[in-house]
Amino acid sequence: MMHSNDYDITFGPSFISDKSTNLYTYACHETERELCLMELTELFGHEPDGEDWLESEQWVDPDRSPFLSACIDVRMTGESIEEMAEQAGSIHLNNASFKVVCLKAGDRFSYEQSRGYERVVGRQITGIAQMKAPDVTLGMISTGGIWRLGLLHEPERAWLKHKQKPQNYSTGLSSRIARALVNLAVPRLSEVTLLDPCCGMGNVLIEAFSMGIAAEGRDINPLAIRGARVNLRHYGYDDNKVAIQDMNTLQGHYDAAILDLPYNLCSVFPEEEKLQMLQSLRRLSDRAVIVSTEPLREQLMSTGWKVLRHCTTHKGSFVRDIWLCE
Structure with a gap:
């Protein structure tokens, strides 16, 4: 499949060559x-700069985050739709077909207004207008009255297939949350190693592997490891990356770790076991994302962790605390 960058596109004198920027939209x-x-x-x-958008010189594949909905490789900016249309006159797509999409983010417009803006800009572009399956898709957005126009990248969201695992817990991490946790633990995709010492059915591992991250999983529960292996094989990943082991006896060191602390809705997780797991995690990794269903700040501090960020997620009355630590 060809992408917009594969075609011969001329943006004329308005092309931003000295400082490239990307405009991302997100939703949750x-x-x-x-x-x-x-x-x-x-x-x-x-x-993020706005309620549903952010601007960055840094490129992040919109498929990485479960919350990113689009990215515009910004080539032109203007203070009005008329200025945007005038600049669009310098875009020459030669024999490629195209369409212009006004994103539903930033400054909000009605459906009719958005389609009208698309036509105003699209009429100035040299190319073959085509709404269905065009060769090139151009995105535009207005934020705070400033318009931006450029190549539009939309995520394929292949990770959504991970929702239908052969094996899963009813209270297990969703593929969306698991993917976000991996991004918290490993925000830069370089040569890093990731550990999930209580991997359960392998939800975190599957997201890590799908992003090309070297990861390993351990769990003390044989049934969980059996299920994880089934899930990993289902998506074409190496099922030898998981093994039955108590994290307190695990040796070695990893760049990052994700620990979803065990919980039982019918009993209390012993405090001593919790502290021992946090101490073992501190020995195994310098950076960690820790998930709990109970307050944890004091325990983290007492076991040598520094809390960088904290948040909560909700599913009905079920609340998860997520701690990013080093």
Whole structure:
């Protein structure tokens, strides 16, 4: 499949060559908004600029985050739609077909207004207008009265297939939350190693592997490891990356770890076991994302962890605390 960048596109004198920028849009359910903002802040190094958009010179594949909905590789800016249309006259797509999409983010417009703006800009572009399956899709957005126009990248969201696992817990991490946790633990995709010492059915591992991250999973529960292996094989990943082991006896060191502390809705998780797991995690990794269903700040501090960020997610009355620590 060819992408917009594969075609011969001329942007004329308005092309921004000295300082490239990307405009990202994002969306989330209110129950996961804290996690969304926390994840995007780690990925981009700063908090989002608006309620549903952020601007960055840094490129992040919109498929990485479960919350990113689009990215515009900004080539032109203007203070009015008329100025935007005038600049669009310098875009020459030669024999490529195209369409212009006004994103539903930033400054809000009615459906009729958005379609009208698309036509105003699209009429000035040299190319073959085509709404269905065009060769090139151009995105535009207005934020605070400033318009931006450029190549539009939309996520394929292949990770959504991970929702239908052969094996799963009813209270297990969703593929969306698991993916966000991996991005918190490993915001930069370099040569890093990731540990999930209580991996359960492998939800976190599947998201990590799908992003090309070297990860390993352990769990003390044989049934969980059996289920994890089934899930990993289902998606074509190496099922030898998981093994039965108590994290307190695990040796070695990893760049990052994600620990979803065990919980039981019918009994209390012993405090001594919790502290021992946090101490073992401190020995195994310098950076960690820790998930709990109970307050944890004092225990984290007493076991040598520094809390960088904290948020909560909700699913009905079930609340998860998420701690990013080093």
